[in-house]
Amino acid sequence: MLEALLRFISYTNESEEGVAIRSGGGYRGLPVSRLGGDLAHFLRDDSALAQLAETLAGAPEFALSDVTLLPPVVRPGKILCIGLNYRDHSKESGFEPPTYPAVFARFANSLVAHGDPLVRPDASDLLDYECELAVVIGRGGRHLGEDEALDHVAGYSLFNDGSVRDFQLKSDQWTMGKTFDHTGAFGPELVTRDELPPGARGLRIRTVLNGETMQEANTEDMIFGVARLVAILSEAMTLSPGDVIVTGTPGGVGALRKPQVWLKPGDECTVEIDQLGSLTNPVVQEAPRHLVPTT
Known part of the structure; x- marks a missing residue:
């Protein structure tokens, strides 16, 4: 069970895709290459999603204007x-x-x-x-x-x-x-x-x-x-x-x-x-x- 309401986005910048979590008035995110997978990769169980949230909590903060949003799940299987x-x-x-x-x-x-x-x-x-x-x-x-x-x-x-x-x-x-x-x-x-x-x-x-x-x-x-x-x-x-x-x-x-x-x-x-x-x-x-x- 996750301990709190969490809000994730998927995004891209000029070089690659990333995943971020809402933090205050902005978001904290890292590229998929550093995380080891996109958002869908971490949805398989609550512990993986909680670990993603913990990792992103220490990531650099940015405003939405700094990136281009993607659908939260970029390539759904179904x-x-x-x-x-x-x-x-x-x-x-x-x-x-x-x-x-x-x-x-x-x-x-x-x-x-x-x-x-x-x-x-x-x-x-x-x-x-x-x-x-x-x-x-x-x-x-x-x-x-x-x-x-x-x-x-x-x-x-x-x-x-x-x-x-x-x-x-x-x-x-x-x-x-x-x-x-x-x-x-x-x-x-x-x-x-x-x-x-x-x-x-x-x-x-x-x-x-x-x-x-x-x-x-x-x-x-x-x-x-x-x-x-x-x-x-x-x-x-x-x-x-x-x-x-x-x-x-x-x-x-x-x-x-x-x-x-x-x-x-x-x-x-x-x-x-x-x-x-x-x-x-x-x-x-x-x-x-x-x-x-x-x-």
Whole structure:
């Protein structure tokens, strides 16, 4: 058991990646080469994470302006997303609340960090926002019971599950619309589970677009809580340190508003969750494709 709430970031400077811990108004960090691994390497058990915290407590201090943030887990082995996990979103989508979670995948190519731009793709103007709680797996395992599932969670973060809606709905499988390059924001920190409510329940979650609240709910409203999701997913697959479970979004998505609201270049979109902080990203347009003429 970790003794205190810890907040970690992953970052890069001009030379290499590093890991840091929040310390007062700044962060203390060291390069991955000196630590012996990235953040995911230390998530395998509480003792390893506690040792990382102790090491970083004596590291040089810096401001965020001195580095470039990365997603807290830079290259997750699995990003498992849950659809329709809030009753109000199921209702606005025209579905009955599910009795078994809808699971789809994202991939690491889709991730951007706090402050990085979400990219509206050249292929579609229908880029939507979705505020979500991200669960980061610590100690791995399979066939986990609900009573032990939360012991396998290292911590939590924020996620904006940017969705290219027309591609999402081209088939019954949603993955194509959910994993365009640079459409899923993740971060800024990994906040360890201790001192948070069990399963991160009871936390306000919302999306703010250009200063206007678009989504607002409470993680207590999730149909499948964190422990249940970990148990269900582990029936099928071994969960590994650094895997990410993105737990679903509440009602108020742009596609189902009247009139519809789509993310566009120049927008600023923020996801907020109580005790976890905020994740803010500007929106830009994908650069035009330069096709090489065939001869």
